[in-house]
Amino acid sequence: MQEASYHLAIFGSPPEGFVDEFHEALQAKLAVLSLNLGIEVDWYTGMPAEYRVANGKCTAALCFPLPDGQDVHITKLMKDGVPVIPVASKLGHLAAEFPPSVSILNGLGLDSSDVPTIVNCLLECASLLPRQRRVFLSYRRTESTTAALQLYAALSERLFDVFLDTHEILPGEHFQEVLWQKLCDSDVMIYLDTPSYFDSRWTTAEFGRAVFRGVPILRAGWPEVALDDRSQATLDLRLTKDDFLSDGVSLTNECLARICRSAEDLRAEGVATRYRLLMNAFGTSLERxxxxxxxxxxxxxxxxxxxxxxxxxxxxxxxxxxxxxxxxxxxxxxxxxxxxxxxxxxxxxxxxxxxxxxxxxxxxxxxxxxxxxxxxxxxxxxxx
Incomplete structure (x- = not known):
């Protein structure tokens, strides 16, 4: 059974009927992203004392009023970097319904936020809104333009915001500056490792800068292309001749789906990793x-x-x-x-x-x- 990429939770005692309504709305939102509750997205309801954080994964939780003593577990989750959204019966009742350690947080009130709004807030904390899902495609135009265009379409269909240089840079813009800016803004880089990928100054620079920036990298390796020493830290997806159509340059639908699924997994880990790196740097300065x-x-x-x-x-x-x-x-x-x-x-x-x-x-x-x-x-x- 595959491990979930994202982890969502509801803690405490929500009002009667809320969980069922929330569950239905959440499933609908995830379906648009080609994600399934219980498969790619794990789901927990209960008390925080029994919840186990999935390290290296995107995690977020709603918190309804808790029994006495449970707030210490919320405090521990927050120390682990898990965003927690307290939900009160009314926004003005946060301080009355939660202890100070929880009511200090940004919260929501059921009087002013409907279920779709609360779903969106939880997905935003887990980096699961479409505008947050950014992929950078790196490839040699002379060798893999057809496959790059196919991947652009397949990822876009899954509501990823995809950067492809032929589509995203307008005439007159400073090409290289815009390209580096888009790379810095991406959650994952997919590179199509064709025979001369590392012979190009620009694709080699894209690879190196992604490593420096901490952007996780997915390698889609062409058949008979050996793994370069620089690629040891990447997620390696090796393609075979069966992954191509009879023209030898177009990828099969099954192969496209496999690359998209691998990108989703890697993105979830990468967002968590980059967030942790940012917080480590931030926390070091705060400590001083x-x-x-x-x-x-x-x-x-x-x-x-x-x-x-x-x-x-x-x-x-x-x-x-x-x-x-x-x-x-x-x-x-x-x-x-x-x-x-x-x-x-x-x-x-x-x-x-x-x-x-x-x-x-x-x-x-x-x-x-x-x-x-x-x-x-x-x-x-x-x-x-």
């Missing part, structure tokens, strides 16, 4: 400033308690932040300014930098971009 992370919740937000002063609310961005990222960080009505922390390694596109610097000047009082290693330093004087 004697600040602590108190919890993870809605929109993967963090509650950071500085050594002195009020909590600071932080929104991690795994990819390249945009104005949409900044806007989303302001939706929870936290005391301003809130922070968006992102991994700036490799993000060099000049137009993006100019635009973000321009918009940041206007939003400085509401939301600020923060690099992880500078966060503790900046938080020392955050509201001054």
């Amino acid at each position: 400033a004697q600040a602590t992370i108190e919890g993870y919740s809605l929109r993967r937000s963090l509650t950071v308690k500085p050594k002195r002063g009020e909590p600071i609310y932080v929104y991690p961005a795994l990819g390249v932040p945009t104005t949409y990222t900044l806007h989303d960080a302001t939706l929870d009505n936290h005391p301003a300014p809130v922070a968006v922390v992102y991994d700036n390694a490799g993000i060099e596109e000049r137009r993006w930098q100019t635009h973000m610097e321009w918009i940041s000047n206007y939003l400085e009082k509401d939301v600020r971009l923060v690099e992880p290693y500078n966060s503790g330093w900046r938080f020392l004087d955050w509201r001054k």
Whole structure:
């Protein structure tokens, strides 16, 4: 039996009928992504004391009111980096229905959030919204354009946001800068390992930069192409002649499905890994400033308690932040300014930098971009 790529949970005591309605809405949302509850997506309902975190997997949970003593297990889950969304009968009742360790988190109220909204919030915490599922295709045009176009279509059908250089870079744009920017924004890179893949300066650079950025890599290896030494850290999917149609260049539907499924598995692990790396860098800087992370919740937000002063609310961005990222960080009505922390390694596109610097000047009082290693330093004087 295959291991699930994503793990979702409901803790505590939801109102009668909620779980069945939620289950039905969740199944419908996942079906659009070609994912199945109980197969690719694991599902748990019960008390947090019995829940076991799946290390290296995308995990998120809803939390309804708990019996006395169960909140310590929620605290442990948050220390493991699991986003937890408390759900109260009314949004204004969070403090009354949950202990302080849980009510401090971003939460939802059944009076103001319907089931589809709550489903979307949980999927967002597990990085399962379509706009969060980004794949970068790396290939030699002279050898595998047909297969790359097939994969683009197959992945797009599964609601991945796919980068393919022939489709995504407009005339007049600085080709290489845009390409590196898209790579930094991707959850997984699939490279079509044809006979001369590593003979190209550009595909070799794409591979090396994906490794540096921490983007997980899936190798689709052509028949009789030996595994390069550089590929030892990749997920290796070796193709055979049976994976191709009679023309010798087009992939079979079965092969396309296998690559898409492998990309889904690798993406789930990769998101968890990249998130952990970002949090490690962020946490190291906070430690130097004697600040602590108190919890993870809605929109993967963090509650950071500085050594002195009020909590600071932080929104991690795994990819390249945009104005949409900044806007989303302001939706929870936290005391301003809130922070968006992102991994700036490799993000060099000049137009993006100019635009973000321009918009940041206007939003400085509401939301600020923060690099992880500078966060503790900046938080020392955050509201001054």
